Amino acid sequence: MRHLLEIDDLTPTELREILSLGLEPIGARPLEGQGAALLFEKPSARTRNSMELAVVQLGGHPLTIRPDEVGLDTRETVEDVVRTLCCYHSIIGARVFEHSKLERAVAVSSVPIVNMLSDQGHPLQGLADVLTLADEFGGPDALDGRVLTYVGDGNNVARSLALAAGMLGMEIRIASPAGYALTDADAAKVRAAGVTLHCSDDPAAACRGADAVYTDVWTSMGQEAESAQRLRDFADFTVTDELMALASEDAVFLHCLPAHRGEEVTDSVLEGPRSRVWPQAENRMHAARGALHWLLEHR
Ligand code: CP
Numbered sequence: 260m261r262h263l264l265e266i267d268d269l270t271p272t273e274l275r276e277i278l279s280l281g282l283e284p285i286g287a288r289p290l291e292g293q294g295a296a297l298l299f300e301k302p303s304a305r306t307r308n309s310m311e312l313a314v315v316q317l318g319g320h321p322l323t324i325r326p327d328e329v330g331l332d333t334r335e336t337v338e339d340v341v342r343t344l345c346c347y348h349s350i351i352g353a354r355v356f357e358h359s360k361l362e363r364a365v366a367v368s369s370v371p372i373v374n375m376l377s378d379q380g381h382p383l384q385g386l387a388d389v390l391t392l393a394d395e396f397g398g399p400d401a402l403d404g405r406v407l408t409y410v411g412d413g414n415n416v417a418r419s420l421a422l423a424a425g426m427l428g429m430e431i432r433i434a435s436p437a438g439y440a441l442t443d444a445d446a447a448k449v450r451a452a453g454v455t456l457h458c459s460d461d462p463a464a465a466c467r468g469a470d471a472v473y474t475d476v477w478t479s480m481g482q483e484a485e486s487a488q489r490l491r492d493f494a495d496f497t498v499t500d501e502l503m504a505l506a507s508e509d510a511v512f513l514h515c516l517p518a519h520r521g522e523e524v525t526d527s528v529l530e531g532p533r534s535r536v537w538p539q540a541e542n543r544m545h546a547a548r549g550a551l552h553w554l555l556e557h558r
Pocket residue numbers: 302303304305306307376384515516517
């Protein structure tokens with residue numbers, strides 16, 4: 260049985276298989292008459308809605324569980340919650356603070372576990388991101404050799420994005436303020452997946468000639484106490500029209516959302532002609548359908 264905790268749980272071929280399933284017309288019903296439990300320790304708009312709809316499109320019944328309803332490690336251990344859910348459901352998605360909770364879930368689960376965002380990664384977002392880039396540039400194979408620049412925090416989103424786009428042959432550039440780069444261990448993991456990765460603290464240099472520019476919030480969920488410090492540290496890392504002008508003529512702008520306009524991106528870029536954030540949000544559903552379908556085929 261296979262799980263999806265991070266993009267490099269997949270080979271490049273398997274990554275392409277998921278994208279192909281996501282691009283298939285809706286119709287297959289591998290979840291007919293079955294349940295999917297979706298556990299959330301944090302808020303969500305896109306992930307909850309795209310996963311629920313993906314489950315419905317695959318013929319199943321989604322059951323979203325909010326943090327106060329099960330109390331992971333407070334009312335009951337992660338292990339006991341997961342073993343209970345396995346009695347009813349054919350797949351479990353979880354959005355958690357600590358990635359280790361997902362690893363503990365995998366250790367006791369008899370059904371596939373899907374990471375719906377942890378401190379380590381956001382693989383469903385990475386899949387949607389590459390679907391969006393593939394739509395833009397002519398399919399997954401057309402991404403080979405193109406340049407993707409990520410400006411901002413070397414966080415969960417950056418890591419999954421670098422793996423997903425890099426495993427399809429994109430050159431990855433990440434520009435972050437000092438102290439907020441991908442960790443050495445994460446950069447090594449990305450490079451071990453065969454990805455060409457350049458890390459710097461120079462957004463302008465990183466954006467020059469890029470085919471896509473991506474950013475995420477400066478303060479992720481759970482880091483709110485660091486918000487004032489982060490506002491100062493990231494002050495020179497806003498994606499502006501001036502920064503976008505350095506990218507290639509047909510470059511697009513991506514953001515996983517939610518966005519903080521005026522912080523990591525200006526309103527003008529987010530709402531501008533290069534922005535693909537709404538097709539990207541829609542692709543969350545197609546990517547989720549592809550990922551769930553693939554995992555169900557590999558039970
Ligand atoms: N991009 C993303 O994961 O959005 P939500 O936090 O709204 O699910």
